[in-house]
Each structure stands twice: as C-alpha cells, then as structure tokens.
C-alpha cells in the first residue's frame with residue numbers, strides 16, 4: 193500500500209500542521225520509524241510522516257539520569273548522545289537500527305529476567321493527538337496515561353518527544369558458547385536467574401544451543417573488545433555472508449538444511465569479550481528473514497519449546513533459521529507483551545524467500561495454548577477479540593484511543609484488525 197503523500201517534519205509544530213492538514217483533507221496519517229516491523233503496523237495509507245529529520249537530544253537531566261529525545265532518533269545514535277554524560281540505556285534488543293518511537297510503540301525488548309523492554313524505560317512523552325494538540329505525559333502530568341502512551345502501537349497519536357530513564361554507563365562481559373541443548377534446558381531457570389542477560393538460539397535439526405550470557409560491570413572495568421577483524425569475520429563473513437549463502441542453498445535443496453545447521457553451530461563457535469553495553473547488545477543482521485515471536489509466562493517456556501521441537505520433527509520440516517529464546521521482567525505498560533508477568537520469548541524465523549505460513553501457523557497454535565501474546569511488530573494472526581482476552585488493560589487502551597482519536601486518523605488495516613476487528 194503506497195501512501196498518498198510523504199512529509200518530513202523537522203519540528204513538533206510541523207507535525208501538528210501535518211496532522212491538522214491530514215484531518216482537514218480526510219486523509220489518515222502515520223509516523224514511520226525505521227520501517228523494521230514485520231507486520232503492517234507502520235503502513236500509512238494516507239500521509240506518511242518520515243521522522244528522519246526529527247532526531248537528536250532535546251534535554252538531559254544528568255542528576256536524574258533522564259534524556260529527552262526527538263521521536264525519530266535512531267537507537268544507534270543514542271550511545272553518542274549519552275556518552276558525554278556517563279549514561280547508557282538500561283537494556284536493548286538485538287539490533288539498534290530502529291527509531292526510539294518505533295521501538296517503544298511495538299514493545300521492542302532484549303533479554304534479562306530483571307529488566308523490562310525499551311517501553312518500560314520510558315518516563316515521559318509528548319505526542320500530537322488527532323485534534324492537532326500537544327499532549328504531554330510524565331510521572332507528574334497526565335501520569336495515568338503513561339502506561340498506555342509508552343507502548344501505543346502508533347494508535348494514540350504521533351510521538352514527537354520521548355523521555356527515557358537511563359542508567360550509569362556500563363560495560364558487558366559477554367560469553368557466547370555452543371552447549372548441549374538438553375543441558376541448557378535442564379538448568380534454564382538457574383541460567384536465566386543467575387545472569388543479567390541470558391538468551392539462547394537453537395538451530396533446528398541439531399542438539400546444540402548457542403548461549404549468550406552477558407554480565408553487567410561498572411564502566412571502569414577493563415575492556416577486552418572483539419578485534420575489528422574478529423568482529424568482521426564473526427558478524428559480516430560468517431553471520432551474514434556465509435549465512436546468506438547457506439540460506440540460499442537450503443532454499444534450493446532443503447535436504448542440505450540439517451548438515452548446514454550442524455556446520456553453522458560449529459562455525460559460530462565460542463567467544464568471550466568485554467565492551468561498552470551498546471556494542472555488546474547490538475548485532476548486525478543482514479540476511480533478510482520473516483519473524484514471529486510470542487511472549488509466554490516464563491514458566492511456560494520449556495513446555496512450549498519442547499512442543500515446538502517435537503512439531504518440527506513430526507512434520508519433517510527443514511528449518512534453516514534458529515529459534516531464539518529470551519526473557520524479560522514483568523512491567524506495567526498496558527499493551528506490553530510482558531504486562532503483569534515475568535516473561536519468556538520464543539521467536540521463530542524463516543528466510544525471506546521461503547513461505548513461512550505453515551510453520552508460523554503451527555507454532556502460533558502452540559504459543560496460544562501456552563498463554564502467549566504476540567509481538568506487535570512481528571507476524572501473527574490474532575485480532576482484537578483474541579487479544580482482548582490476553583491483555584487485562586485492553587479495554588482501557590481502546591477507551592483511551594476512542595477519546596484521543598475518535599475519527600481513527602491514525603488508523604491502518606493492521607490497527608483495525610488488532611484493536612477494532
């Protein structure tokens with residue numbers, strides 16, 4: 193779906209003018225961040241607001257460790273903004289290409305049982321509502337709206353500023369290794385609770401898990417970063433180049449997938465390094481794929497994962513992309529996948545040239561049986577009726593949306609399905 197018009201506002205006032213003009217012209221309007229969602233959540237049928245020119249820092253409160261960012265700021269720009277003040281974001285996802293607004297609006301998260309997703313770090317925001325007015329939300333102003341606005345699916349208005357609670361800059365000691373999958377599962381609770389940030393990848397058709405265990409250390413801790421050559425070999429040559437070739441071969445000759453996966457596990461190998469947090473959290477992903485991810489109550493991760501393994505065996509599918517398992521603390525954002533419960537995430541991927549429908553549908557069935565909630569920016573088939581049952585504050589969110597956007601100025605087909613349908 194192509195937008196009727198694209199605008200590049202540089203200021204909050206320009207966003208206000210764009211919203212008012214769209215409403216007057218009978219067009220819907222949506223902001224797009226980096227366009228990294230796998231769903232149609234960012235599709236803009238009317239006016240598309242590209243916020244590439246609305247970036248950078250608005251203000252910083254060093255004492256309270258809070259930064260206010262313009263809404264289009266990309267996550268990879270944030271470390272340089274915060275570094276002079278000795279601050280960092282508390283936790284991040286796998287990549288840093290997203291905009292701050294896009295990331296929080298879909299509930300983007302990383303891993304770590306004691307840490308929430310990025311929206312949980314938000315302590316304030318300013319948005320332009322459908323009337324064209326600015327609405328400021330913080331712990332002292334319209335505070336009751338913060339848990340909705342901080343993770344609003346782009347349905348409540350156009351964010352123009354986001355205030356993030358930061359932490360003192362820190363480094364991460366990263367240990368990445370290949371381990372027996374069964375051994376990892378046998379001690380999963382211990383591994384998750386005993387680490388600051390634990391996750392694992394499982395390559396289907398192998399009995400190995402690639403684990404990542406990151407430990408937070410003070411900024412003054414000695415650093416042993418990956419050498420630029422080592423990083424290039426791991427991330428660009430093996431992680432992207434060879435993986436791209438492997439996926440293309442696997443697509444053409446599916447029986448090669450199990451041996452390729454076994455080889456991938458060997459090539460990814462073990463490594464250990466210590467570096468600034470943002471350099472450890474963010475990786476590069478240049479092989480294109482489609483993804484579905486479900487959040488489950490943490491205690492349901494193992495039973496759901498076991499069923500997923502059995503499913504792949506039973507159906508004799510050949511799956512070239514790994515399954516990723518992560519964890520997060522409970523939070524209070526109304527539409528957070530981790531709302532009110534400690535959560536584990538199971539993500540399945542397929543190379544973009546392979547049809548994901550059958551695999552994702554069967555996995556989705558398992559996730560739903562285990563009380564799963566789908567990631568808002570990743571593929572799923574649920575509609576409003578199914579989602580309402582899974583979110584205790586769903587009706588509060590839609591009531592707020594009715595109030596802020598009664599004419600559905602910020603609507604698109606995806607939002608119609610998940611919020612109205």
Ligand SMILES: Cc1cc2nc3c(=O)[nH]c(=O)nc-3n(C[C@H](O)[C@H](O)[C@H](O)COP(=O)(O)OP(=O)(O)OC[C@H]3O[C@@H](n4cnc5c(N)ncnc54)[C@H](O)[C@@H]3O)c2cc1C
Nearest residue numbers: 225226227228229285286290291294297300301346351569
């Ligand atoms: C390679 C890759 C890796 C990923 N890794 C992770 C991961 O580790 N963890 C995870 O949870 N997710 C991950 N994702 C998903 C991704 O983080 C989300 O889809 C995120 O929303 C993308 O951010 P974006 O800036 O591209 O937003 P977009 O996709 O452009 O937009 C997402 C939503 O935000 C809204 N929005 C954007 N800007 C504004 C604004 N100013 N005001 C109001 N609404 C706005 C849009 O309208 C839309 O509804 C990954 C995706 C990819 C492609």
